[in-house]
Amino acid sequence: MLAADSTGPSIGHACGVFGVYGPGQPVAHLTYLGLFALQHRGQESAGIAVSDGETITVMKDMGLVTKVFDERRLASLQGHLAIGHNRYSTTGSSSWQNAQPIYRSVGDAGFALGHNGNLTNTAELAAGLGMLPGLTADETEFDSTTDSALVAELIAREWPDEPRSDGRELELALAKVLPRLEGGFSFVLMDDSRLIGVRDPHGFWPLVLGRVEGGGWILASESAALDIVGAHYIRDVNPGEMVVIDATGLRCELQYAEPSPRLCLFEFVYFSRPDTRLYGQSVHAARQRMGEELAQQSPIDADMVMPVPESGIPAAQGFARAAGIPYGDGLVKNRYVGRTFIQPSQQQRGAGVRMKLNPLPENIQGKRLVVVDDSIVRGTTTxxxxxxxxxxxxxxxxxxxxxxxxxxxxxxxxxxxxxxxLLAADLSVGEIRDYLDVDSLAYLDLDRLIRATHASPTSFCTACLSADYPVPVDLQVADAKRVLEAPEVDLTARTP
Ligand code: SF4
Structure with missing residues (x-):
């Protein structure tokens, strides 16, 4: 995708979540490695919560995982149980206050929570609690602007009044809260001795379960993070399922809602790492098949197929193979410049393109190029x-x-x-072609894209492409809210 990975403004990511239950394992180090493997899902803040069975310690800060944690900090996080979170802000501002995991005390107990996703009924939930998002800590205990903090508040309010001998307060409170939540959520949670994973009934965002060699369990946003910490994949957490892991192992597998799988299609297109598997399929291979489909759908006579690095590489490879046109490099990516969406503001993103990509004139001069990328969102970068x-x-x-x-x-x-x-919101493909100043432009059809995943056609959310929203949203209300929240963007420059 042009702006996110390689060149400029675009859609941001969701977040990355990770959890370890591993007595005898260096859980903070494992979580650090897991978050590092999931760094592409969020770069604004990183955090780890660890429990030693009595005390939960949370360490979090703004920035990349490698900036937030060093050997000394990790060594101070001792325990047998941990969760971690990389944040890309989708609600709430980008600030330390909104970094996760969120810790919440309830009487003598406490829990920590990491959230990937967005709720769509935050306002109703907040109103039901007699509070509105954005109030300050002085005004309410709800001291963060994120929907994740609202979930923590809901859990705290459903916490059993009396301590239980089996220590199951967190999962019992969750069982009451989860059916009230709408939208996208993959949670990792912990109290002092349990690790919990939850996915919303549509399973918008992935969450997998793995085992660590030598004992222990892992929860992670992507299967590639399991490989990197030396764990093996067991299964996906099902849409609408809560799993609880404690000293007895995988103790609870509660299907709290009817599953209706609608994995985000963009996990296949762009968000997930290429070495992740989704619905049992290699993401990298699926992206190559997308390129093959594109070549069959929209052929063109040309001298070279080139990707916008790195996001367009697998699809360009597939396109070149299917079209029988030589594959080559036309742009060099500076590997040492941070991803441009680290900075969410439009102004900061604008300078990123020239910093990150430089053409290779000797490969390009006089050639008819097919340039392949995985998506165009705002289009300024393209x-x-x-x-x-x-x-x-x-x-x-x-x-x-x-x-x-x-x-x-x-x-x-x-x-x-x-x-x-969104560039394509009101423009035809022809108008976009003129705006981009390209000789021809083609997008892969939705049915071909889904076919390339080798997964069931009904198992995806495609709302940003089709307006078929699995969880209903009022587009006008939601967009009006975003107008208020978003910095104004001058789109007049895009008129051809
Ligand atoms: S609307 Fe659906 S497909 Fe599009 S980014 Fe969101 S979850 Fe993914």
């Missing part, structure tokens, strides 16, 4: 990339996108901004 290629001597630039036009905002945990910021 336009700059095309201009760079033309300046470097490209004879023709034919842009191919391995997903359909991104026309509608996401309300389940992906930061897309409001609808007016």
């Amino acid at each position: 336009r700059q990339v095309v201009a760079m290629l033309r300046e470097a001597g490209a004879a023709e630039v034919h842009f191919r996108v391995s997903s359909p036009p991104y026309r509608y905002p996401c309300f389940y945990g992906m930061d897309t901004g409001r609808r007016g910021e």
